[in-house]
Amino acid sequence: MGEAKWIGIDAGSTTCKAVAVDAAGDLIASRIEPAHPVIEDQAARLVDELRAEAGAGGEVPVVATGYGRKLVRGATRNITEITCHARGVFRALKQPGMLVDIGGQDTKVIVIGPGGRAVDFMMNDKCAAGTGRFLEHSAARLSVAIEDLGPRALGAVGEESISSTCTVFAESEIISLVARGAKVDAILLGLHRSLISRVVAMIHSVGLRSPLMLSGGVARNLAARAMLEQATGQKLHLPEHPQLMGAYGAALVGLESGADR
Amino acid sequence: MLTIPTRAEVVRQVRERGERVAAVLPIHYPRALLRAHGFQPMEVWGPPSVSVVEGNAHFQAYTCGIVRNATSFLLQGGLDAADVIVIPHTCDALQGMASVLKDFIEPRQPVATIYLPRAARSADRGFLQAELHRLAQQLAEISGRSPSGGELMAAIEREEEADRELGALAEHRSEIDLGDRDYFTLLRAREFLPAESFIELARSAPRGRGPDRGVPLMISGIVPEPMDLFDHINEMGAHVVADDLACCSRRLYRPGSASDPFERMADALLGGPLDPTRGSPILERARAVASRMAQCGAKGLLVYDVKFCEPELFDVPLLRKHLTEAGLSMLHVEFDMTGSIAQQTLTRIEAFVEMLQ
Numbered sequence: 001m002g003e004a005k006w007i008g009i010d011a012g013s014t015t016c017k018a019v020a021v022d023a024a025g026d027l028i029a030s031r032i033e034p035a036h037p038v039i040e041d042q043a044a045r046l047v048d049e050l051r052a053e054a055g056a057g058g059e060v061p062v063v064a065t066g067y068g069r070k071l072v073r074g075a076t077r078n079i080t081e082i083t084c085h086a087r088g089v090f091r092a093l094k095q096p097g098m099l100v101d102i103g104g105q106d107t108k109v110i111v112i113g114p115g116g117r118a119v120d121f122m123m124n125d126k127c128a129a130g131t132g133r134f135l136e137h138s139a140a141r142l143s144v145a146i147e148d149l150g151p152r153a154l155g156a157v158g159e160e161s162i163s164s165t166c167t168v169f170a171e172s173e174i175i176s177l178v179a180r181g182a183k184v185d186a187i188l189l190g191l192h193r194s195l196i197s198r199v200v201a202m203i204h205s206v207g208l209r210s211p212l213m214l215s216g217g218v219a220r221n222l223a224a225r226a227m228l229e230q231a232t233g234q235k236l237h238l239p240e241h242p243q244l245m246g247a248y249g250a251a252l253v254g255l256e257s258g259a260d261r
Numbered sequence: 262m263l264t265i266p267t268r269a270e271v272v273r274q275v276r277e278r279g280e281r282v283a284a285v286l287p288i289h290y291p292r293a294l295l296r297a298h299g300f301q302p303m304e305v306w307g308p309p310s311v312s313v314v315e316g317n318a319h320f321q322a323y324t325c326g327i328v329r330n331a332t333s334f335l336l337q338g339g340l341d342a343a344d345v346i347v348i349p350h351t352c353d354a355l356q357g358m359a360s361v362l363k364d365f366i367e368p369r370q371p372v373a374t375i376y377l378p379r380a381a382r383s384a385d386r387g388f389l390q391a392e393l394h395r396l397a398q399q400l401a402e403i404s405g406r407s408p409s410g411g412e413l414m415a416a417i418e419r420e421e422e423a424d425r426e427l428g429a430l431a432e433h434r435s436e437i438d439l440g441d442r443d444y445f446t447l448l449r450a451r452e453f454l455p456a457e458s459f460i461e462l463a464r465s466a467p468r469g470r471g472p473d474r475g476v477p478l479m480i481s482g483i484v485p486e487p488m489d490l491f492d493h494i495n496e497m498g499a500h501v502v503a504d505d506l507a508c509c510s511r512r513l514y515r516p517g518s519a520s521d522p523f524e525r526m527a528d529a530l531l532g533g534p535l536d537p538t539r540g541s542p543i544l545e546r547a548r549a550v551a552s553r554m555a556q557c558g559a560k561g562l563l564v565y566d567v568k569f570c571e572p573e574l575f576d577v578p579l580l581r582k583h584l585t586e587a588g589l590s591m592l593h594v595e596f597d598m599t600g601s602i603a604q605q606t607l608t609r610i611e612a613f614v615e616m617l618q
């Protein structure tokens with residue numbers, strides 16, 4: 001493991017991620033934790049931790065991304081999540097194509113061109129529909145742990161249809177389904193279908209391209225992955241650390257800027 | 262720095278001249294006809310910073326901000342200085358607003374409407390001329406002033422001159438030595454300045470080398486509100502080199518040649534630049550936008566739409582398709598007609614700028 005040359009911070013709405021890269025652009029250390037309301041302090045602490053772990057004691061410059069990027073103290077640059085995710089996934093999977101990033105509170109569809117540049121994108125960040133929050137909220141309603149969502153949906157016998165992609169309206173649908181005795185797993189399958197239908201609509205608005213890549217917290221959800229593959233007819237390519245791609249891309253942008261520490 | 266009078270100052274000057282004020286909703290209307298009847302048009306594009314409680318009470322949740330804000334503004338007394346309210350039939354939302362005003366709100370001022378045809382066949386020209394005659398009669402009844410043909414023609418020629426100046430500003434953006442916000446403030450002064458004052462102002466705009474900073478963008482949509490948008494765009498490392506905005510370049514009417522004033526006004530309104538609210542074919546619009554982008558070196562098109570603006574939204578998917586096929590980048594964002602721009606909207610624009618850098 002080389003010594004850290006750049007740190008990327010992705011101050012997201014639900015999680016805060018930090019990644020350190022070495023001179024070769026390899027990911028050498030990382031942190032991920034739930035987002036703290038005081039982003040400045042959390043980001044500063046994560047940077048300190050990474051510097052201590054991989055920075056050989058010196059200063060390591062920081063590039064910030066994510067919705068809280070402008071609050072990260074001491075960042076030499078702040079770059080949008082679109083650019084950073086494109087760069088991070090391109091480096092991780094070594095190919096251009098279409099990236100779907102389903103995060104906690106936003107979903108991005110990014111067309112990645114040669115060199116890892118974003119060449120087109122669409123973002124849903126105005127409401128929870130079609131984002132991880134939709135599943136998280138519904139899971140809480142049904143008292144199912146997040147990590148059990150995918151396996152239980154995949155194991156469902158039958159499927160309850162959830163017609164709404166809106167988190168609030170879906171909740172009322174869940175309440176009525178539960179009230180009439182519907183099976184929880186069948187409801188979960190319906191919820192996943194609803195989420196994926198919204199994501200697929202975004203993909204088609206931009207224009208489906210191959211290869212199709214997936215990142216973000218929802219990439220860990222097996223049912224969401226299987227249903228996205230089924231709905232698009234594409235095999236999904238996943239980076240090793242799907243939740244860290246924004247922070248990784250931010251660190252890579254710093255490294256590529258040539259302004260070494 | 263240009264000194265542009267405020268709307269309130271213009272209203273005062275109009276009053277001092279013994280003239281009246283017409284509050285006019287977007288987009289196309291016969292300015293010369295209003296002026297010849299003694300009304301100074303004062304256009305209402307929102308405005309953005311009003312409480313919309315009153316407007317919300319009269320319209321569905323999916324009605325655009327222009328209609329909602331303008332209605333609230335009226336009910337809050339913002340249009341008290343107006344002697345007439347003119348509502349062109351630009352879209353269903355404005356047609357709805359005209360009905361709500363006439364049938365429910367019944368403001369102190371008379372409400373005049375004008376129906377604009379969606380095509381430019383000879384039947385449409387005849388229809389529009391009849392509409393203009395009808396409006397003229399209504400204006401004459403309100404003002405007690407019936408301009409002669411000569412007076413009407415003089416007003417038309419003055420407006421044509423102002424349009425030529427507006428066209429020159431749009432055409433030679435790179436030679437106007439004003440930052441984006443000041444430049445668009447100047448173009449938008451056409452919304453409320455009398456033609457003769459606008460001509461003077463436009464001619465006094467500093468010429469030289471215009472701003473040439475960062476990624477060149479073209480902006481499209483109805484109206485760029487709030488105007489802070491331009492400051493944000495500049496901070497992101499981009500600048501605006503051309504526009505396809507309803508409040509600016511989509512109203513570069515060609516000077517007419519007909520000797521009949523009504524025919525000439527109708528020709529101008531029907532022969533204006535391509536515009537979704539006038540039913541312009543999307544392929545033609547896309548080609549025109551692409552060629553304007555090439556002409557002014559724009560690297561991307563920012564479509565900045567008022568939320569729920571139907572005519573604009575209908576065109577977006579095909580505009581995007583045609584521009585993508587032509588190898589051009591486009592970003593579509595929607596905004597609420599409020600005093601600030603949502604952070605998410607700014608992030609998208611910033612990502613677009615990064616993409617084009």
Ligand code: SF4
Nearest residue numbers: 325352354567570571
């Ligand atoms: S913003 Fe669109 S929908 Fe609203 S008044 Fe203007 S043209 Fe009509």
